[in-house]
Amino acid sequence: SQKIEQNSEALNIQEGKTATLTCNYTNYSPAYLQWYRQDPGRGPVFLLLIRENEKEKRKERLKVTFDTTLKQSLFHITASQPADSATYLCALLTYSGAGSYQLTFGKGTKLSVIP
Amino acid sequence: NAGVTQTPKFQVLKTGQSMTLQCAQDMNHNSMYWYRQDPGMGLRLIYYSASEGTTDKGEVPNGYNVSRLNKREFSLRLESAAPSQTSVYFCASSEALLPTYEQYFGPGTRLTVT
Numbered sequence: 001s002q003k004i005e006q007n008s009e010a011l012n013i014q015e016g017k018t019a020t021l022t023c024n025y026t027n028y029s030p031a032y033l034q035w036y037r038q039d040p041g042r043g044p045v046f047l048l049l050i051r052e053n054e055k056e057k058r059k060e061r062l063k064v065t066f067d068t069t070l071k072q073s074l075f076h077i078t079a080s081q082p083a084d085s086a087t088y089l090c091a092l093l094t095y096s097g098a099g100s101y102q103l104t105f106g107k108g109t110k111l112s113v114i115p
Numbered sequence: 116n117a118g119v120t121q122t123p124k125f126q127v128l129k130t131g132q133s134m135t136l137q138c139a140q141d142m143n144h145n146s147m148y149w150y151r152q153d154p155g156m157g158l159r160l161i162y163y164s165a166s167e168g169t170t171d172k173g174e175v176p177n178g179y180n181v182s183r184l185n186k187r188e189f190s191l192r193l194e195s196a197a198p199s200q201t202s203v204y205f206c207a208s209s210e211a212l213l214p215t216y217e218q219y220f221g222p223g224t225r226l227t228v229t
Binding site: 004031032034041042043044045046049089091093103104105106107108 | 119150155156157158159160174205207214215217218219220221222223
């Protein structure tokens with residue numbers, strides 16, 4: 001089965017810097033990859049989706065890259081703000097046959113942006 | 116729109132008791148999901164329903180049953196609760212069971228089994 005590793009459980013950065021979070025996976029390459037944000041006591045919220053044939057995707061201050069050779073996705077937040085402090089989850093979707101997709105979430109990286 | 120709603124928000128059960136977690140969505144989505152989230156384990160899929168009238172097992176279905184009551188509602192039942200089922204349960208929905216569709220999550224139910 002697919003295994004996902006998010007580089008660290010916690011990441012602290014200074015306000016205004018770029019935060020970079022890593023999602024590594026094993027086994028076969030996923031067709032799609034999603035990133036979610038989760039605040040304490042709340043459900044995850046979708047941020048971005050990237051397809052395997054896309055190298056990069058951007059949304060405002062967010063950027064996601066997808067390298068199927070390295071089996072890795074990087075999630076960047078530029079000009080980070082304290083309001084960006086949250087846990088970020090990556091989720092891999094791989095086709096498991098008969099029209100079904102297997103969805104696997106990483107454990108998440110808790111980002112703290114220090115003023 | 117309320118999005119995805121879950122009831123109850125908190126629940127404490129004794130071992131062996133049963134209960135049903137309720138989930139409803141008002142976005143006219145076809146697919147619905149139940150996950151559990153444990154510290155250090157990430158989100159794990161329990162059951163999902165691709166469309167009204169169908170349900171399928173996910174990664175950790177043992178000890179649970181589900182019912183897709185109609186297009187809006189998807190319930191999760193614990194027939195005989197065990198301490199290992201202490202967790203936060205999230206319901207989610209998406210337009211369809213395709214990876215290009217984002218999932219919308221509810222606020223969660225925090226369940227403790229003693």
